[in-house]
Amino acid sequence: MSSRADARRISGSMVDPRIIDPRQELVRHDDLSETELTEVVGVLNAIRDWREAEQRLSFESRSKMHLNETDMKALRYIIASMNAEVAVTAGALAEHLHISTASTTKLLDRLEASGHVVRRPHPTDRRAVTVQITPETHREVRRTMGMQHARRFEVVRALTSAERAVVTRFLTDLSETTLVIAPPAED
The missing domain is CATH 1.10.10.10 (Winged helix-like DNA-binding domain superfamily/Winged helix DNA-binding domain)
Incomplete structure (x- = not known):
């Protein structure tokens, strides 16, 4: 495989524990089937893609203004x-x-x-x-961030009530995984 293909494969798998933690020191995944592991990695990739899109939009809006x-x-x-x-x-x-x-x-x-x-x-x-x-700034914020929020609203609106409950629980639980990394202990 070429180094370019290797680079693309690695870049596209930065959330895959088979690549980032193959010895399962942090993430246990040997109890999952290949299908389940692929699904989990698919969700993590979707989260990463959404975060990157959100960051790009935010940066572009802030830069323009x-x-x-x-x-x-x-x-x-x-x-x-x-x-x-x-x-x-x-x-x-x-x-x-x-x-x-x-x-x-x-x-x-x-x-x-x-x-x-x-x-x-x-x-x-x-x-x-x-x-x-x-008024000018209000129009610009509505045009950029407001339109994005409206699109997100429509995506969530299309979910069933049960799906919204699952997504809400998932995102709440995901938010709770965020922690402040403590400095290394002194010897």
């Missing part, structure tokens, strides 16, 4: 709050983003300077200001 990931999270929060007719303050945004008020001020300064948000006086608290997204 000259934003970082936290900026995009802030804009999505502001849009959701505006849709729910809830005034967004810097404090609420800081809490949602889990960042300091100083970092929130810098974020809002940057978003305002680039024309993505405007600050307005709070309707009931003279000491506070609210943050609103500009």
